[in-house]
Amino acid sequence: MKFYGNDIANLAHRRLRPTFIDDPMFSTFLEALPDGAALLETDGTIKLVNSKLELLLNLNKGDLVGKELARHAKTAGPIIHKVSTALQQLKRLEISGALNSQRQVAASLSILRTGDGGAYGALLVMREPNRAARTADAGLERFRFQEEGGAPVTASYAQTPALRALSKQGTVALERGSAILLSGESGTGKTELARRIGKMNEPGAAPFVHVNCGMLGDAQFDAEMFGIEPGSTMDASTRGKLGYIEAADGGTLFLDHVTDLSLACQMKLVAFFEAQTFNRVGSAQRRQVQVKVIAAANRTLPDMLADGRFREDLYYRLAVVSLILPPLRGQSDLIRAVAEAQLQRINYGRRPTLKLSEEFWEKLLGYDYPGNIRELSNILEHAAACADDLAMAEHFVTPIKPATASPKAGPAILNTDETPATPASFRDLVQEFETWVLEKSIAENGSKRSAAKALGIDIATLVRKTNRKR
Numbered sequence: 001m002k003f004y005g006n007d008i009a010n011l012a013h014r015r016l017r018p019t020f021i022d023d024p025m026f027s028t029f030l031e032a033l034p035d036g037a038a039l040l041e042t043d044g045t046i047k048l049v050n051s052k053l054e055l056l057l058n059l060n061k062g063d064l065v066g067k068e069l070a071r072h073a074k075t076a077g078p079i080i081h082k083v084s085t086a087l088q089q090l091k092r093l094e095i096s097g098a099l100n101s102q103r104q105v106a107a108s109l110s111i112l113r114t115g116d117g118g119a120y121g122a123l124l125v126m127r128e129p130n131r132a133a134r135t136a137d138a139g140l141e142r143f144r145f146q147e148e149g150g151a152p153v154t155a156s157y158a159q160t161p162a163l164r165a166l167s168k169q170g171t172v173a174l175e176r177g178s179a180i181l182l183s184g185e186s187g188t189g190k191t192e193l194a195r196r197i198g199k200m201n202e203p204g205a206a207p208f209v210h211v212n213c214g215m216l217g218d219a220q221f222d223a224e225m226f227g228i229e230p231g232s233t234m235d236a237s238t239r240g241k242l243g244y245i246e247a248a249d250g251g252t253l254f255l256d257h258v259t260d261l262s263l264a265c266q267m268k269l270v271a272f273f274e275a276q277t278f279n280r281v282g283s284a285q286r287r288q289v290q291v292k293v294i295a296a297a298n299r300t301l302p303d304m305l306a307d308g309r310f311r312e313d314l315y316y317r318l319a320v321v322s323l324i325l326p327p328l329r330g331q332s333d334l335i336r337a338v339a340e341a342q343l344q345r346i347n348y349g350r351r352p353t354l355k356l357s358e359e360f361w362e363k364l365l366g367y368d369y370p371g372n373i374r375e376l377s378n379i380l381e382h383a384a385a386c387a388d389d390l391a392m393a394e395h396f397v398t399p400i401k402p403a404t405a406s407p408k409a410g411p412a413i414l415n416t417d418e419t420p421a422t423p424a425s426f427r428d429l430v431q432e433f434e435t436w437v438l439e440k441s442i443a444e445n446g447s448k449r450s451a452a453k454a455l456g457i458d459i460a461t462l463v464r465k466t467n468r469k470r
Contacts, residue, residue, distance in 0.1 A: 034206075035127035042119050044068045044087055051175065052206075055250060055290060056105060056126055069124075076100055083109050083124060090119050104128065128250070160337045163193070166323050170197040170294075173321040174252070179273075179293040181318045183301060184325030186446055187372030189338075190296040191256060193325065197294060198252035207251035211244045214260035214449055221265045222281050229283035245278060249289040258295040258318065259304055260450055266311045273317045293318065298446050300454075309454065328369040328376060335365055338373055342380050352389040359393035367398065375399060438466050 027048050030037045036053030038046055049064045057064070057076045064072070073081035077099040086093035086109050096106040105126050112121040170180050174197055182190040191210070198208040216224055227243030245253060261269070272278050273293075277286045295318040304310035328335050339356075347353040356364070360383070369375050378399050383391040441451040448466070452459040 033125075035125055037126070038064070038069075038124045040069060040087060040122040040124060042087070042090065042121060044070055044084055047121070053124075053126055056099065056128070058290070079105065079107060083107055087111075087122050160334050162326060162334065163189075163337075166193065166325065167196055167200070169321065170323055171200045174198070174292050174294070177292065178320040179295070179318050180320070181315075181322045182294065182296045182325060183298070183322065185327045185372055186298065187374035188325040188327055189373050190325055191254075193323070194252075194254045194256075194294045194296060198254065198292075207248050208254065209244050209248040209251065210254045210256060212256050213265075214257040214447070216261065216265065218262050218264055221261075221268065225268070226278045227280040229280040231282075240280075243278075243280065245272065245289060245291060246280075246287065248291045251291065253291045253293050255293065255295040255318075257298070259297045259301055259310055260447075260453065262453070263309070263311060266314045270311065270314050270317060273314075298450070300445055300450070304454075328372045330368070332365045335369070335376065338376055339364055339380065342377050346380060346384045350384070354384050354387060354391060355389060356383075356391045357393070360391045360396055363393060363396040371399065434465055438462055442466070 026039070030039065030048055030050045033050060033052065036056045037050050038053050039048040041047055045066065045068055046064050049061055051061075054061055054064070057072065057080075059072065059076070068084075069080060069087070070084035073084060077097070079095060079097040079099065082095055082097075083093060090111050091109075092111055093109040094107070096104070098104055105128055107124065107126045110123045110125075111119050112123060113119050170182075170193065173180055180194075180197065182193060184190060194210075195208060211225070223241060223243070225243050225245055227246050228241040230240030255269075276290070277288045279286060301310060301315075305312060305315060326334065328338070343354065343356070364376075364379070367379075371378070375398070379396065382397050383395040387395045438451065438455075441455055442448055445451040445454050448462055449459055452462040455462070
């Protein structure tokens, strides 16, 4: 396998001098590389190392920088010993093998020389050559990453101090290996913040796997999360399947709507987080991965913890760092930043470009946005569809709310201060009370599926009862 390490070495040979190791720009350059990399002195001392190599060697920067590479041969693996030997002989080396963590890697050592041929250092580049092809190994079904529709609104996070601070705090926490829990009202941008934190922490080809936990029932949880072993009797196709966790190895696993998981599924996640190992369905082999975890929860999490619908041990695993995303209402700076980012997206390729009148901006900044960013996006999309080049006040139309969003104050049976003109039958009163309870639970939990779990009933039962005519 050919490495770009030779090209970097040639660049160093032509343009850099021995003092380049003190230039902070070179450290930034190493960190931007998609693979593990380290700058070494000729005696084997590690001068610089990027976070990718830390991850591969399972060592912290403090354990590496200023230490001799050979000291880590025992803990990291024999491949490190061979690299150290080649460096002592000032020989270029390309080698592949296994680290003690069982990761298969390929390493390239390039000697850095001055114009007169004298060696003043070396560049070590290490990568996992099989990561890109891992999904094809042993006939595994290729993993399909879950992507949400629509363009991202990442520009908003760079334009408001509050969200910049959240992004920075999350990035630092994830870099240090801490799990992050994002919470906030629906539509506040938890998914986009998770993507931004994940990509800033693991630039390049590191995977970011988005898992919608609301779509995972007990029956398919193991197969989707942990994967299926090829040839397993539980897999009719015999091809096997790569699970979300294995697909996220070396990157970020984003557990969206984590509060929608059943208690049984939550327990399985706790077991995985404790050991960082798992079994594919149909296999007894324990597999080890290194994933960084971000989870997103709705605002009912405190209630779910209180009444036992969400495991405390899982909460403490996920909420090492808890970030709360603010709603849009009452925050004109945030509304303007998100609106400008959305408008930039809308105007990409649009002719004529859309501008917002002062009257439209006034309505935009004064609205309370119960649907937060999603609702703001809908309002701007409507204006873009109806206006030509300038959105006026009449183009500001808010979405129609579903009937279940605002349940009635209570059924007639509870309104004891009023007497119905026509007495209702007992069956009618029971149905009315049931419907009121269901609608109230849907409004409080944010979705029918979450409401069904909160009430302890099947989703099909809830749908049937809410759709019946009263």
